[in-house]
Amino acid sequence: MAISGSNGMSATKTNDTSLTVKNLGKTYVTNGESHEIFGGIDLTVAPNEIVSIVGPSGVGKTTLLRCLAGLLEPTVGEVWIGDRRLTEPVPEMGVVFQDYSRSLLPWMRSRENVAFPLESKGIGRAERNRMAEESMAAVGLDGAGHKYPWQMSGGMQQRVAIARALAYQSDVLLMDEPFASVDAQTRFDLEDLVLDLRKRLGVSIVLVTHDIDEAVYLADRVVVLSGKPAGVVDLVEVNLGKDRDQLSTKAIPEFAEARTRVLRQIRREA
Amino acid sequence: MIAVKYGWRFLEQLWLPVLLIALWWFGSAASTNPFIPPLSEMVDAFFIELESGRLASNAFASLRNIFVGLFVGVFLGIAIGTIVGLSRAARSVLNPYLQFARSIPQVAIIPIIIGAFGITAIPKIWAIAFACIWPVLLNTVDGIRAIDPGVRDMVKSYRISTPRALFKVMIPAALPQIMAGTRISLSVAVVVMVVSEIYGSTEGLGYFINYTKGLFQMENTWMATLVVGLIGYLLSVIFLIVEKYALRWYHESAK
Numbered sequence: 001m002a003i004s005g006s007n008g009m010s011a012t013k014t015n016d017t018s019l020t021v022k023n024l025g026k027t028y029v030t031n032g033e034s035h036e037i038f039g040g041i042d043l044t045v046a047p048n049e050i051v052s053i054v055g056p057s058g059v060g061k062t063t064l065l066r067c068l069a070g071l072l073e074p075t076v077g078e079v080w081i082g083d084r085r086l087t088e089p090v091p092e093m094g095v096v097f098q099d100y101s102r103s104l105l106p107w108m109r110s111r112e113n114v115a116f117p118l119e120s121k122g123i124g125r126a127e128r129n130r131m132a133e134e135s136m137a138a139v140g141l142d143g144a145g146h147k148y149p150w151q152m153s154g155g156m157q158q159r160v161a162i163a164r165a166l167a168y169q170s171d172v173l174l175m176d177e178p179f180a181s182v183d184a185q186t187r188f189d190l191e192d193l194v195l196d197l198r199k200r201l202g203v204s205i206v207l208v209t210h211d212i213d214e215a216v217y218l219a220d221r222v223v224v225l226s227g228k229p230a231g232v233v234d235l236v237e238v239n240l241g242k243d244r245d246q247l248s249t250k251a252i253p254e255f256a257e258a259r260t261r262v263l264r265q266i267r268r269e270a
Numbered sequence: 271m272i273a274v275k276y277g278w279r280f281l282e283q284l285w286l287p288v289l290l291i292a293l294w295w296f297g298s299a300a301s302t303n304p305f306i307p308p309l310s311e312m313v314d315a316f317f318i319e320l321e322s323g324r325l326a327s328n329a330f331a332s333l334r335n336i337f338v339g340l341f342v343g344v345f346l347g348i349a350i351g352t353i354v355g356l357s358r359a360a361r362s363v364l365n366p367y368l369q370f371a372r373s374i375p376q377v378a379i380i381p382i383i384i385g386a387f388g389i390t391a392i393p394k395i396w397a398i399a400f401a402c403i404w405p406v407l408l409n410t411v412d413g414i415r416a417i418d419p420g421v422r423d424m425v426k427s428y429r430i431s432t433p434r435a436l437f438k439v440m441i442p443a444a445l446p447q448i449m450a451g452t453r454i455s456l457s458v459a460v461v462v463m464v465v466s467e468i469y470g471s472t473e474g475l476g477y478f479i480n481y482t483k484g485l486f487q488m489e490n491t492w493m494a495t496l497v498v499g500l501i502g503y504l505l506s507v508i509f510l511i512v513e514k515y516a517l518r519w520y521h522e523s524a525k
Contacts, residue, residue, distance in 0.1 A: 069427050095427040102420035106519040107442045116438070117428035150523035168428060 015202045017082045017092050017171035019045040019068065024077035025229075026063055036229035037063050041077070043223060043232070045172065045204050050194070052207045052215035055225030056266055061208040062098075064225070065176050068206060069095050081172070091121070094165030098177040100157040104149040110160045111136065111145030114167050121168075135167035136160070138201070139193060155186035162193070166201065173197075175207045179214070187214075188246050194218055199242050212266070216258045217244060224265045234265040304488055311489040312496065319490065324478070329497065331473040332463050335391060336505075339398025340459045344452050347403045351410025351448075352441060361411075372408065376401035376458055377465045389470040394463070401462045402455035409451030413444025446520045449513045456509055460502040475501075 025039035037060040045051045055061050066072040068079055070089040079086040081093065089095075097103040104113050115132035123131070136145055139159040149157050158178060165173050175194075179187045191214060198205060209215050215222050216238055224234040238258050240249055249255055291309070298308045319325040354360045354368070380397050387393035421443060425435045441448070467476025475498050482490035514521070 066423075071423055071426055089427045089429055091429065093427075095423070097420055097423065099420050101523075102418045103424045105421075105439065105442070106523040107445075108438075116434075117430060120429055120431040120434055148519060148522070150519065150525075164428075 015047045015171040015204060017204070018047055019043075019093075019172055019204065019206065020080040021068065022078045022080070024064070024067060024074050024079065026060070026067060026072070027075040038225070038230035039076070040231050045206055047171070047204055048198065048202050049221070050198055050205045050207065050219050051221050051223060052209055052219035053223045053225055054209055054212060054215040054262060054266070055230065057210055059225050059227075059230045061210070061225060062176055064230075065174055065206070065208045069093060069174050071095075091168065092170055093172045093174055094168040094170035096158070096161050096165050096173060096175040096178045098180055100154070100161045100181075101149070103161055104157055104164075106148065106150055108148075109145060110141070110147050110149060110152065110163075113149065113160055114145075114164045117164065117168050131167045131169075132163070135163040138166055138197065139163045153186075154182045155190060158182060158190060159193070162190075162197075166197070166203075171203060173203050173205045175205060177209055178207070180209075180211075191218055192244075192246065195242070195244055212259055212262050213250070216255060216262060217246075217249065222258065222262055224262055226266055226268075233268075234261070236261055304486070307489040307492060312493045315487075315489040315493045316497075319493070325494075325497070328473055328475050328478045328494075329501070331391070332467065332475045332498075333501070335394050335398055335466075335474065336459045336463050339395040339462070340402050340452075340455060342395065342399035343402025343455055343459070344406050346399070347406025347451065347455070348410050348441065348448060350403070351407040352414055352436065352444075354407070355411040355414025355444070356440070368404075368407065372404040376404075376462055380462065380466050380469050384466065384470050389472065391473075394466040394471070394474075397466050398459050398462045401458050405454035405458065406448060406451040409447040409454075410444055413447030414440055416447070417443045446517055449517060453506070453509055453513070456505055457502065460498070460505070464498055 021041055021043040024041040025036065027034050027036045027039075029035075041064065043051070053061055053064065063072065067074045068086075070079070070086050070093070081090055084090070104110075105116070108116060111129065111132045114135055115128040118128045118131060133142075133145060136142060136159075139162050141156065141159050141163060144152070144156065149160060152160070162173075162178075179190050182190065194205060194207070195218065197203060205218075207215070207218060216236075219238050222234075222236040222238060223232055224236065225231070226233045236258050238254070240252065240254060295309045298306065299310065301308050316325070354364055379400065383393050383397045383400070387396070417440060421439065424430075425439055430439065463474070464476040464479070467474035468480045471477040475494050479491050479494045479498070482488075482494065
């Protein structure tokens with residue numbers, strides 16, 4: 001999965017990694033009482049696909065994403081990345097966490113933050129820096145590598161976190177409410193960045209959000225999670241293509257239909 | 271304008287010490303109490319001992335013990351504190367001993383260490399190191415344990431190798447608490463230095479204080495005591511400057 005091209009990270013990454021979830025369930029036992037968070041979840045994320053997982057707050061979206069990332073062991077079921085069963089975090093997946101202010105290390109410059117995971121991959125310093133600069137350019141942060149995270153706005157910090165996942169050269173990006181704590185305009189910009197990265201770099205993205213507009217706008221398919229324990233109550237196909245626009249796409253009837261369908265499912269089950 | 275502003279601020283801070291020293295100077299000038307010599311005699315003693323070289327050689331011995339002892343203590347404190355902070359098992363086994371060891375007044379152990387190992391510099395350095403371990407160790411444990419779960423998730427999901435996670439994530443993240451502990455250890459080191467030299471020594475400022483007292487040279491005893499105070503003060507000022515620089519990210523990101 002070489003990234004090449006003259007103007008930074010352009011197009012030619014071949015991603016044939018699919019993410020498969022089979023009958024996944026998570027149950028916590030506290031004080032002898034067991035609480036099933038979610039169960040019976042089946043899902044496949046094809047290469048280059050964007051799937052958003054939407055559901056009401058507290059439904060277990062983050063728990064599900066942590067299981068997909070290999071950070072949390074599911075109680076039942078399996079997660080497969082390509083042809084390997086997931087038992088721990090793998091290099092094929094990069095995670096963008098909700099709270100960028102905690103996942104970025106404030107004692108490192110943004111370039112060092114982006115390059116840091118590459119050290120443990122055994123990549124040399126010069127190559128690390130080149131990859132970091134390239135990823136920073138891909139998210140529109142050229143020349144900001146010397147800044148510390150706390151010298152940047154929230155939107156810029158989340159771009160750094162996305163650049164870190166890109167530099168890690170993962171095929172699948174897992175994003176947990178990535179834009180929940182930035183202002184509306186920045187949010188639109190970052191959403192468009194996500195669409196752009198999918199198109200240019202060929203990555204697949206699993207995005208957890210509670211924002212229905214965002215879920216529909218970004219995704220090829222929306223997984224609606226609801227109930228207690230949570231399960232997949234609907235799987236909405238969004239056939240709006242890969243080129244989308246904040247103004248015109250959201251005005252298309254198909255967008256409104258998908259949005260209404262998702263909202264109705266959440267309302268009914270919640 | 272700025273120069274004027276800082277000039278004023280400097281004057282604002284200066285008048286009180288100048289006044290106090292002047293009061294002391296003139297108030298003690300006619301003193302005949304041998305235990306409270308005039309300040310002028312202490313100043314004279316300072317320059318005499320400075321010229322004789324005795325002050326410098328004793329101060330050097332004391333500073334050497336402080337620095338080596340502090341370094342060893344801080345190093346061990348961070349190392350043990352990190353292990354205890356990361357391992358729940360290590361915590362549950364070691365915690366009672368740690369709480370007991372830190373409850374012993376640090377100077378109480380000096381007679382045992384010097385009695386067992388003699389009056390050379392090495393046992394004193396160990397006494398200082400032993401006293402300096404605890405504030406750093408306990409603060410390191412707190413610092414490591416307070417690391418946000420989000421940071422640990424990042425380390426895990428990006429498969430950061432253990433040494434890198436330790437030295438580039440965990441210890442830097444705990445550095446604000448480690449620094450706070452080290453600051454306490456620094457003042458503890460000065461106390462243990464003085465007491466260990468008074469207890470049994472052939473060099474150092476504590477030795478000089480005790481020795482001149484024995485000779486009834488109270489102006490020298492006072493002078494050396496003031497020098498110890500000054501050294502303690504200067505060390506803490508230097509430490510604050512180092513801390514401000516090393517923790518710039520911490521102070522800036524908290525704004």
